Amino acid sequence: LAQRIDLNYFKRPxxxxxxxxWLSVAAPGLALVWLAWHGFSRDSRVYSSGRMSExxxxxxxxxxxxxxxxxxxxxxxxxxxxxxxxxxxxxHHAAQTKTLGCATCHTEHRGRVNIVAAKNQSxxxxxxxxxxxxxxxxxxxxxxxxxxxxxxxxxxxxxxxVTASDPGTIRLNHAIxxxxxxxxxxxxxxxxxxxxxxxxxxxxxxxxxxAEAKYLxxxxxxxxxxxxxxxxxxQGILARFRPVTGxxxxxxxxxxxxxxxxxxxxxxxxxxxxxxxxxxxxxHAFLVKKFGEYIAAHPGELxxxxxxxxxxxxxxxxxxxxxxxxxxxxATRVSDAEELLWRKTCKQCHxxxxxxxxxxxxxxxxxxxxxxxxPHANFNHDxxxxxxxxxxxxxxxxxxxxxxxxxxxxxxxxxxxxxxPQHADSxxxxxxxxxxxxxxxxxxxxxxxxxxxxxxx
Amino acid sequence: xxxxxxxxxxxxxxxxxxxxxxxxxxxxxxxxPSGPLGGSAIGLTFGVIGFGFMIFAALLGARKRVPVWRxxxxxxxxxxxxxxGLLTLPVILFHGGFHFGGALTRVLxxxxxxxxxxxxxxxxxxxxxxxxxxxxxKLETIYDEIGNVRKxxxxxxxxxxxxxxxxxxxxxxxxxxxxxxxxxxASRAMATTTSGxxxxxxxxxxxxxxxxCAPLRKFYLxxxxxxxxxxxxxxxxxxxxxxxxxxxxxxxxxxxxxxxPTLGDLEDICDEARQLARQEKLHHLLHGWLLVxxxxxxAMILLGAVHAVxxxxx
Numbered sequence: 001l002a003q004r005i006d007l008n009y010f011k012r013p014x015x016x017x018x019x020x021x022w023l024s025v026a027a028p029g030l031a032l033v034w035l036a037w038h039g040f041s042r043d044s045r046v047y048s049s050g051r052m053s054e055x056x057x058x059x060x061x062x063x064x065x066x067x068x069x070x071x072x073x074x075x076x077x078x079x080x081x082x083x084x085x086x087x088x089x090x091x092h093h094a095a096q097t098k099t100l101g102c103a104t105c106h107t108e109h110r111g112r113v114n115i116v117a118a119k120n121q122s123x124x125x126x127x128x129x130x131x132x133x134x135x136x137x138x139x140x141x142x143x144x145x146x147x148x149x150x151x152x153x154x155x156x157x158x159x160x161x162v163t164a165s166d167p168g169t170i171r172l173n174h175a176i177x178x179x180x181x182x183x184x185x186x187x188x189x190x191x192x193x194x195x196x197x198x199x200x201x202x203x204x205x206x207x208x209x210x211a212e213a214k215y216l217x218x219x220x221x222x223x224x225x226x227x228x229x230x231x232x233x234x235q236g237i238l239a240r241f242r243p244v245t246g247x248x249x250x251x252x253x254x255x256x257x258x259x260x261x262x263x264x265x266x267x268x269x270x271x272x273x274x275x276x277x278x279x280x281x282x283x284h285a286f287l288v289k290k291f292g293e294y295i296a297a298h299p300g301e302l303x304x305x306x307x308x309x310x311x312x313x314x315x316x317x318x319x320x321x322x323x324x325x326x327x328x329x330x331a332t333r334v335s336d337a338e339e340l341l342w343r344k345t346c347k348q349c350h351x352x353x354x355x356x357x358x359x360x361x362x363x364x365x366x367x368x369x370x371x372x373x374x375p376h377a378n379f380n381h382d383x384x385x386x387x388x389x390x391x392x393x394x395x396x397x398x399x400x401x402x403x404x405x406x407x408x409x410x411x412x413x414x415x416x417x418x419x420x421p422q423h424a425d426s427x428x429x430x431x432x433x434x435x436x437x438x439x440x441x442x443x444x445x446x447x448x449x450x451x452x453x454x455x456x457x
Numbered sequence: 458x459x460x461x462x463x464x465x466x467x468x469x470x471x472x473x474x475x476x477x478x479x480x481x482x483x484x485x486x487x488x489x490p491s492g493p494l495g496g497s498a499i500g501l502t503f504g505v506i507g508f509g510f511m512i513f514a515a516l517l518g519a520r521k522r523v524p525v526w527r528x529x530x531x532x533x534x535x536x537x538x539x540x541x542g543l544l545t546l547p548v549i550l551f552h553g554g555f556h557f558g559g560a561l562t563r564v565l566x567x568x569x570x571x572x573x574x575x576x577x578x579x580x581x582x583x584x585x586x587x588x589x590x591x592x593x594x595k596l597e598t599i600y601d602e603i604g605n606v607r608k609x610x611x612x613x614x615x616x617x618x619x620x621x622x623x624x625x626x627x628x629x630x631x632x633x634x635x636x637x638x639x640x641x642x643a644s645r646a647m648a649t650t651t652s653g654x655x656x657x658x659x660x661x662x663x664x665x666x667x668x669x670c671a672p673l674r675k676f677y678l679x680x681x682x683x684x685x686x687x688x689x690x691x692x693x694x695x696x697x698x699x700x701x702x703x704x705x706x707x708x709x710x711x712x713x714x715x716x717x718p719t720l721g722d723l724e725d726i727c728d729e730a731r732q733l734a735r736q737e738k739l740h741h742l743l744h745g746w747l748l749v750x751x752x753x754x755x756a757m758i759l760l761g762a763v764h765a766v767x768x769x770x771x
Contacts, residue, residue: 049562
């Protein structure tokens, strides 16, 4: 065996051992060369923990833009100051008990993601067990996500045993308007679509199917507060970062764009046009003017012959003649027209209260149409335009009372917005704003072009 | 490395650690406002544990190089290497929150996966191949000496054929001349020479006529000797045991009785050469994965250390 085997065999490395040794030197060596190459080219990206977000992609190679090394320290971690040097981050609420660092919610180096879209856990840090510096809050205190703890929308919640109701005063029977409906005497039935009356704020008035040019051109004297509850951000509600486009919310339904096409404000058979859709005093002045002009042009009508054919008793009536002065005729005709308007035409939709005004005209209750049903959330109709209106607002098909709240409940939202790949995003940021942008402070620009691209400020 | 019930202790301990780590990670990932991050306290803890496992696994190499160290049994080190090395992958994935991160961390993640997967592959081979070696390579020799043994087999075959057919014309080395007294084969009995060297019994010299030995000479020069020089090539009939047996059976019918013992020796030599080729192949399979596993793991530890320092900085 001694001749068969060289007893010093173990002193001679085999090809396999040699390859193992060289590769064991070469692989770490290559790794060092790789790092050194990045080091010599002053490129620290190799140490990045991931790609930057969409908004910060331009800073991909500019580590020092955020990672500022404090004097005398080894650490160069990105601080809040680095974020705030470019954009302000107003606090959420004055009464909040926790102040979170920017990176707690906006985590960088997670790839080309939307860094604004914080995770639910960030919101649940406080809202999961909400506490305020004052000790009390009007908000739900245990919300972890849309699925966990989020209450029904406030507009739909019963309060004190009273079910939620629409504060609007315009009488409207949605159910009737959703069925084929006769537009006028001798005219065919029409089938209204939701979009014939409900369109975004930014919709062009001229494009409305049932708009009336006269009313579109008119400039009503009533104030916006008589019409709507307003779309401005009320006190205590967080302002959005991005401006509204006008396509998020539906515009309040206006007579000129949605009603005038069918509901004429006719007041006398002598005229084809209707009265203005305006305050009673404007309507009254219009009537006086119209009848005054008419009688001036038709003085023969001051002598009014009573029409025997109008006697419904069946007894023979002798023809009688009454001669008016001009003012008497106008006053009589205006009175008749106002009787029609106040008791029927206007009252069909508005709540009129007689006898409270000194000029004997009725008081018209403000319409108080709600434009923004969820002031704490940012719903966007435009993003949902692919869905039929009634698939969410299904109560519109059967609602007969204008006090019915036709806002879909949170369960409707949850049919699409839920966790998982088969669903739309359900994160808090989909609907809610964190920073109160009404409190934003302007920042002094720090970067200059083209220095940003070459590592300078 | 045998994956048998002796590994049970390590397997159970590793499984318990995996369950605990997974539980901690899930609880942390669900509640962390920014999601799981390597730089958080829990993320860093996972990183330290994972890197510790890597270092421990790498120290097996040092432990093998200095077997006299009194730092536990080599078997325990190997089991620790196997199970803690395997556990490193989930722990590091928990450290990074299943994000591969930037260039360095991505390279590290891939290196870790290659290292762990090659290790698992290697452990599987080390469980399976030695058994195959025992059954397939009965004449197993020291791997490092296969080349040397193969050369000696070739020379012995030359001598055997020359004893029957006369000189073949191959040059002889001084060492070979010293062994002229007798060749050897692992399957043949050995005799003690006056010098004390162990060699196989010398082949008896029976020189046949050219006509008689022509089939053997032709077969040896055209087929057997090239096979002994390059036994790993697939084209040889002698590389297959059944075919080789057929070849030698045919040759026996053509050769006179005086050449039959030589033919028996030659068949034994071919069988041993075939087994050495098989041993070589199995050895490459058994140890080849280390060409990936060791260099990548060393580079990974180096880059891992750099990552640890730079991550603390940024």
